[in-house]
Amino acid sequence: xxxxxxxxxxxxxxxxxxxxxxxxxxxxxxxxxxxxxxxxxxxxxxxxxxxxxxxxxxxxxxxxxxxxxxxxxxxxxxxxxxxxxxxxxxxxxxxxxxxxxxxxxxxxxxxxxxxxxxx
Amino acid sequence: xxxxxxxxxxxxxxxxxxxxxxxxxxxxxxxxxxxxxxxxxxxxxxxxxxxxxxxxxxxxxxxxxxxxxxxxxxxxxxxxxxxxxxxxxxxxxxxxxxxxxxxxxxxxxxxx
Numbered sequence: 001x002x003x004x005x006x007x008x009x010x011x012x013x014x015x016x017x018x019x020x021x022x023x024x025x026x027x028x029x030x031x032x033x034x035x036x037x038x039x040x041x042x043x044x045x046x047x048x049x050x051x052x053x054x055x056x057x058x059x060x061x062x063x064x065x066x067x068x069x070x071x072x073x074x075x076x077x078x079x080x081x082x083x084x085x086x087x088x089x090x091x092x093x094x095x096x097x098x099x100x101x102x103x104x105x106x107x108x109x110x111x112x113x114x115x116x117x118x119x
Numbered sequence: 120x121x122x123x124x125x126x127x128x129x130x131x132x133x134x135x136x137x138x139x140x141x142x143x144x145x146x147x148x149x150x151x152x153x154x155x156x157x158x159x160x161x162x163x164x165x166x167x168x169x170x171x172x173x174x175x176x177x178x179x180x181x182x183x184x185x186x187x188x189x190x191x192x193x194x195x196x197x198x199x200x201x202x203x204x205x206x207x208x209x210x211x212x213x214x215x216x217x218x219x220x221x222x223x224x225x226x227x228x229x230x231x
Contacts, residue, residue, distance in 0.1 A: 004161070033219065042125070042207055043162070043221035056218050091161050108152075108219060110161025 002026065004111035006092050012117045013082055021077040021114045025094030032075050033093040033108065034067055043091065049075065050097060082118045089113040122146055123208055123222035131228040132198055140193045140225045142208030149211050151184055151191045152219070156205040198229045 005024040013019050025032050030051045035043040045059040049069045060066070064082075069075040079086055095108040126141045142151065150169045154162035166175050168184035168191060175182045179202075181194040191208055208222040 035221070042224040043209075045218055045220060048218040059218075093161070107164055107167075110163070112159065112161055 004092055004094050004109050006090075006111035006114050008114055009112065010115045010117075012119060015084060015118055016081055018078065018080045019082055019116060021079075021090050021092075021116070023075045023077070023092030023094075023111060025073065025075070025092070026109055027073075029094035029096055029109075030072065031095045031097045031108075032069055033095075034075070034077050035091045035093065036061075037089045037091055037113070039088075046077070046090075079116075082116075084118045087116055087118045089115050122212070122220045123210060125206075125208060125222040125225050127225060128223065129226050129228075131230065134200060134229055134231050135197050138195050138198060138227070140195075140206055140227070142191045142193075142222050144189050144210070146212060147188050149188070151188075151208055151210045153182055153191070153193055154207040154209060154221075156207060162205075162207055195227075198227075200229045200231050203227055203229050 004026055007022045011019055032049040034046040036046055037043050047060055047067045048056040051072065064080045067075060067077045077090060091110055091113045093108045093110040123142055123144050130138060132138055150167055152167045153165045155165055156162040166177055166182045168175055168182055171184060171186045171188045173184045179196045183192045185191060193206060195202055204227060206225045206227060209219050211219055
């Protein structure tokens with residue numbers, strides 16, 4: 001499809017296990033975002049990739065969380081030793097980056113998210 | 120630290136009523152966006168406001184960016200049940216960083 005694709009759509013895992021969440025951005029989009037959303041809440045920024053630049057990891061909540069983006073396209077978010085508080089929807093988004101002066105003229109497109117439940 | 124605070128957090132109104140949702144910050148943003156999210160889906164962009172004082176209209180929705188570019192509002196006229204959803208404001212910080220910060224969200228329910 002032409003949109004942002006995430007997998008798995010749902011994941012139930014046992015506390016202490018590692019999980020990997022995958023994001024396929026829209027082809028040609030150089031910017032990729034990961035967010036976390038707890039039930040009914042706003043989005044918590046996790047990490048941002050832009051081209052070949054060093055990623056902005058300032059939102060990662062702990063060193064159990066890591067993400068990589070291979071070849072400037074697909075991204076994987078890894079959560080090690082999962083805890084119950086990690087249960088949330090993990091949303092990926094992508095955009096073209098157009099900067100005109102101080103304005104980033106981005107339209108950001110979101111995937112449907114990966115629902116993670118840690119039991 | 121939550122850069123963008125939305126109010127109210129929850130809103131339940133009757134069909135046909137008007138409502139306003141607020142998005143406030145102590146920081147200046149180069150632009151603010153409003154999204155709507157429905158259950159099981161990702162947020163979908165409604166509008167981007169860029170210039171301080173700017174007003175944009177999208178059918179029954181009116182969006183305003185504050186003069187100082189620290190706040191924004193979303194006004195819905197004659198709400199319909201189809202307007203039900205989670206409304207999120209989001210902004211690119213004035214520093215020029217490309218990471219997009221989201222507000223706390225307003226969950227709107229329009230009762231037929």
